[in-house]
Amino acid sequence: MTQILDLTATRATELVAAGELDPGELFATYRERALGDDLGAYLWVAEDGSDAPAGGPLGGVPVAVKDLFCVEGVPSAAGSRILEGYRPPYTATAVERLRSAGAPVLGKTNMDEFAMGSSTENSGFGPTRNPWDCDRVPGGSSGGSAAAVAAGSAPWAIGTDTGGSIRQPAALCGIVGLKPTYGAISRWGMIAFASSLDQCGPLTRDVADAALLLRHMVGRDARDSTSVGLPEEVATPTAERLDGLRFGIPPELTGEGIEPGVSAVFDATCARIEELGGSLEEVHLPHSPHAIAAYYVLAPAEASANLARYDGIRFGMRRGEADLLSLYEETRAEGFGDEVKRRIMLGTYALSSGYYDAYYGQAQRVRTKIADDFRVAFEHVDFVITPTSPTVAFPLGERTADPLAMYLSDYCTVPMPLAGIPAISIPGGLADGLPVGFQIAGPAFSENRMLDAAHALELAIGFDAKPARA
Amino acid sequence: MIDREQVLHVARLSRLRLREDELEGMASELSTILEHIERIGELDLEGVEPTSHVVALENVLRPDEPAESLPRERALDQAPAAGEAGFAVPSPGAPVE
Numbered sequence: 001m002t003q004i005l006d007l008t009a010t011r012a013t014e015l016v017a018a019g020e021l022d023p024g025e026l027f028a029t030y031r032e033r034a035l036g037d038d039l040g041a042y043l044w045v046a047e048d049g050s051d052a053p054a055g056g057p058l059g060g061v062p063v064a065v066k067d068l069f070c071v072e073g074v075p076s077a078a079g080s081r082i083l084e085g086y087r088p089p090y091t092a093t094a095v096e097r098l099r100s101a102g103a104p105v106l107g108k109t110n111m112d113e114f115a116m117g118s119s120t121e122n123s124g125f126g127p128t129r130n131p132w133d134c135d136r137v138p139g140g141s142s143g144g145s146a147a148a149v150a151a152g153s154a155p156w157a158i159g160t161d162t163g164g165s166i167r168q169p170a171a172l173c174g175i176v177g178l179k180p181t182y183g184a185i186s187r188w189g190m191i192a193f194a195s196s197l198d199q200c201g202p203l204t205r206d207v208a209d210a211a212l213l214l215r216h217m218v219g220r221d222a223r224d225s226t227s228v229g230l231p232e233e234v235a236t237p238t239a240e241r242l243d244g245l246r247f248g249i250p251p252e253l254t255g256e257g258i259e260p261g262v263s264a265v266f267d268a269t270c271a272r273i274e275e276l277g278g279s280l281e282e283v284h285l286p287h288s289p290h291a292i293a294a295y296y297v298l299a300p301a302e303a304s305a306n307l308a309r310y311d312g313i314r315f316g317m318r319r320g321e322a323d324l325l326s327l328y329e330e331t332r333a334e335g336f337g338d339e340v341k342r343r344i345m346l347g348t349y350a351l352s353s354g355y356y357d358a359y360y361g362q363a364q365r366v367r368t369k370i371a372d373d374f375r376v377a378f379e380h381v382d383f384v385i386t387p388t389s390p391t392v393a394f395p396l397g398e399r400t401a402d403p404l405a406m407y408l409s410d411y412c413t414v415p416m417p418l419a420g421i422p423a424i425s426i427p428g429g430l431a432d433g434l435p436v437g438f439q440i441a442g443p444a445f446s447e448n449r450m451l452d453a454a455h456a457l458e459l460a461i462g463f464d465a466k467p468a469r470a
Numbered sequence: 471m472i473d474r475e476q477v478l479h480v481a482r483l484s485r486l487r488l489r490e491d492e493l494e495g496m497a498s499e500l501s502t503i504l505e506h507i508e509r510i511g512e513l514d515l516e517g518v519e520p521t522s523h524v525v526a527l528e529n530v531l532r533p534d535e536p537a538e539s540l541p542r543e544r545a546l547d548q549a550p551a552a553g554e555a556g557f558a559v560p561s562p563g564a565p566v567e
Contacts, residue, residue, distance in 0.1 A: 089544045183525045196523055225530040226523070293507045304484065311485070313557050318550035324560050329487035341486055342499060348484045349472070349500070362510050364520030369513075371521060403499055404506055420524025444525075 004029045009061045009155040009209045016059035023049065023060025027104065030062055033153040034107050039138075039469065040120075040128040041148040042107045043067050044075050049104035056102020058216060064154035066145050067108045068115060068191040069095050069200075078191040079111040079141075081124035082335025083316045092189025093224070094158060094200045094217045101216040106154055109144030113337045114307065115165055115193040117141050118409040121400055122339045129396070130173060131467035132434055136393040139169030139409075145203045146173040152470045156204045156213055160190060162197045163295050164388075164413025167425040170203050171388035171437020174427045174467065176454075177203045178210045181444045182420035183228040185214075186221030194302035195226075197295075197417045207426060207455045211237050214447065235448050237455035242276040245453060247440075248283030248381035253412050259391045261431025266387045269428040269438045272460045273385075278453075283377040283384060287369040291415040292407055294370070297350050297363035298418075304347030310335060342403060371419040378443045383453060386412045388425040388437030416441050424454050427463040435465070471501040 004026060007015070015021035027049035034045045042064070049062055065071065068078040070088035077083035095105065112122035120128040120143025128143040130136040131151035138147040142159025146169035149157050159166045161179035170177025178201045185200045192198060202213035215234035221227045247270070254266065270280055312318035312331030320330025336344070350359035377384055390411055399406040416423040421444050428438035438457070442450040477497045481488045488496060551558040 086548055089540055089548070181525075222532055226525065226527065228525055228527070287513075290510050290513065293510045296503060297507055297510075308485075312550060313559055314545075315548040316550070321560055325485075326487075327560060328485040332485055333487040333489070336486070338492075341488070341492075342496065342503075344484050344486065345477070345480050345496060345500060346503060349476075349480045349504075352480065352483065358511060359507065361520055362513070362515065363507075364522060365515040365518040366510050366513065367521040368518050369515065371524065404502055407503070407506075418524075 005033065005152050008205050010212050012061045012155060013057065013059035013212070016061070023054065026060060027062050030106055030153065030155060034148070037148070037153050039131055039134070039147050039151060040110055040126050041144045041151065041153060043110050043125055043144070045107040046105050052099040052102050052104035054102070056100065058098065058101045058103035060102055060104065061155050062106035063098055063103045063213070064106045064109050064145055064148045064157035065095055066142050066159045067111050068160060069158070070189040070191065071095055071105055074105070075108060076191070078115070079113045079123040079125065080335065080340070081317065081337070082310045082331070084124070086315050090189060093186035093221045095189070097217050097219070109148055109157060111144055112141035113340050114191070114303070115141040115160055115162055116303070116339050116343050118164065118168060118406055119399065120144060121396065122337055124337055127396060130393045131469035132174065132393065134469065136395055137172070139172035139389070139393065141165040142203060143169045146170050146175060146177065149173070149175050149203050149205060150467055150470065156202060156209050158200060158213065159203050160198055160200050161417060162194050162299060163417055164410040166201045166203060167413050167423060167437065167439060168389050168410060171425045172393040172435065174435030174463070174465065175203060175205060176207055176210050176424065176426050177201065178214060178424045179416065179422060180214060180218070180447060181230070181422045182417070183226055184230050184447070185217045186219070186224040186227040188221055188223040192306040194299040195306065196302060197299060199417065207237055207451060207458050210424070211235065211451045230447055231445055232448065237451040239452035239456040240459055242273055242278030242453060242456050245278045245383070246381040247273050247278055247280050248377050248384045249280060250283050250285040250288065250377070250384060250386065252285050252288045253386040253415070257390050257411060258387055259431070262387045262389070262391060262436050265429040265431055265436040266438065269457065269461065270385070272457060276456055276460055281381060283381055285373040285377060285415065287366060287373050288415045290366050291370055291418055292411060294363040294366035295414045295418060296346065296407055297359045298367065300343040300347030301350050301360050302347070304344045304351065307340070307344055339403070367418050370415050374419045374421060382442065383450065384441045386439045388412060388439040392431050392434035392436060412439060420444055422447050422450055424450055426454050426458050428461060429463065430465055471504050472497055
């Protein structure tokens with residue numbers, strides 16, 4: 001059993017294909033681990049792996065799925081009490097594709113309610129804890145997926161990233177997390193937070209696993225008109241060197257506000273890049289210090305519209321039957337948690353008459369400048385590198401009373417989704433015994449080159465530390 | 471920066487009934503966040519095109535082909551209240567059965 005749990009997902013698919021590993025035993029082993037989860041990583045665990053056909057390229061290796069992916073007949077609540085018990089009548093395209101490729105759903109993972117948060121403390125069903133230190137958060141909003149992979153209760157997982165919700169929890173849990181180019185994977189069946197930013201992606205033990213999972217999710221989908229897929233098939237990353245590649249370090253995202261322990265790991269990883277033949281140079285992203293402000297206008301504005309559908313009529317919770325207005329207002333008052341209410345209020349305010357251009361219009365113009373900054377940077381370098389999170393995993397409760405402090409957790413990850421570009425976080429090392437993530441961002445549709453660079457760096461770093469609770 | 475009256479107004483627009491003890495906190499938290507956000511107002515972005523979507527797409531069309539839609543009973547079976555024909559809601563001013 002221990003041996004099965006030690007396999008990377010890619011290795012498990014190879015052993016299944018060679019007839020040396022029974023997919024039924026593999027599923028049962030992980031199911032037992034998932035049922036024994038005491039980190040609050042899972043909200044639901046599947047009975048068996050019969051939802052995926054045998055013999056596919058993913059070999060029956062089960063995948064843990066963030067609670068906001070609709071799965072037909074399976075509880076899918078996006079971490080919200082307002083959707084408690086909701087069992088959708090259809091399945092998200094990303095999940096359907098993984099199943100078709102042979103990966104059954106292992107379980108649904110905990111998350112900040114409607115993906116609004118950076119610690120998973122905003123879940124309506126209780127927080128998830130970090131397997132490296134149970135008194136600390138796993139990051140968020142895909143904290144359940146990250147904690148499950150880090151603790152070995154899932155071989156791999158999927159999550160969503162709107163402002164950092166895959167990369168930041170991956171960093172805080174010492175695993176790999178990839179946010180693809182906007183449009184690479186269909187959003188159909190993903191419970192929406194901010195539609196112009198939301199993107200699905202893998203959380204895995206290593207870079208090769210991320211590439212494999214990504215390969216089987218990408219593609220245009222007629223049911224999501226913003227999906228475009230990727231221009232070439234996702235390849236298995238094999239690079240061991242970085243010769244000739246130029247890495248840009250933006251002082252705006254690597255200086256002030258970064259914890260010393262995080263900076264030390266970042267600097268050591270930069271030195272590795274040079275050892276592998278890559279070069280480092282300074283690039284400027286002058287508008288990125290304004291990314292958080294722009295994001296916290298745009299994302300809440302889109303959320304305020306997306307969350308209008310939770311009205312107590314078609315699904316989920318219903319309260320207050322006196323009249324229709326009371327029904328709406330009381331259902332939403334009781335069903336939504338504090339952070340969700342705050343963001344709906346913020347978004348509604350920013351879109352309201354008289355404020356629209358000063359907030360929403362200006363934030364959209366900042367977004368243009370942030371994307372332009374990256375475009376200019378990528379004329380000089382192949383990738384932009386930063387720490388993934390300014391700090392290591394923080395103690396539970398530390399930032400819950402201060403929304404702005406929580407928002408600033410995403411300082412290094414928010415600019416990329418605003419520009420629509422892909423980025424990956426890989427473990428760079430430890431600071432005070434806690435994992436530190438290293439982020440590599442590339443131009444739109446550069447996933448293969450980015451995965452190769454991440455692979456070479458991963459090999460050189462040789463991160464093999466294990467969390468206390470694995 | 472945002473006062474109690476404005477919070478009540480926005481809450482009404484948002485269809486959220488805030489408790490008395492939530493109003494105070496909401497006003498001060500939103501003010502702190504807005505203070506941070508309003509710094510973007512200092513940037514001179516005159517003439518910059520706003521970005522609403524990051525991938526260049528125009529008129530994504532598909533053939534208008536009839537297909538099966540969700541059966542009515544499947545669409546209704548997650549509703550907190552439904553009749554045979556549709557979702558049940560209180561009529562304006564009247565309680566539902």
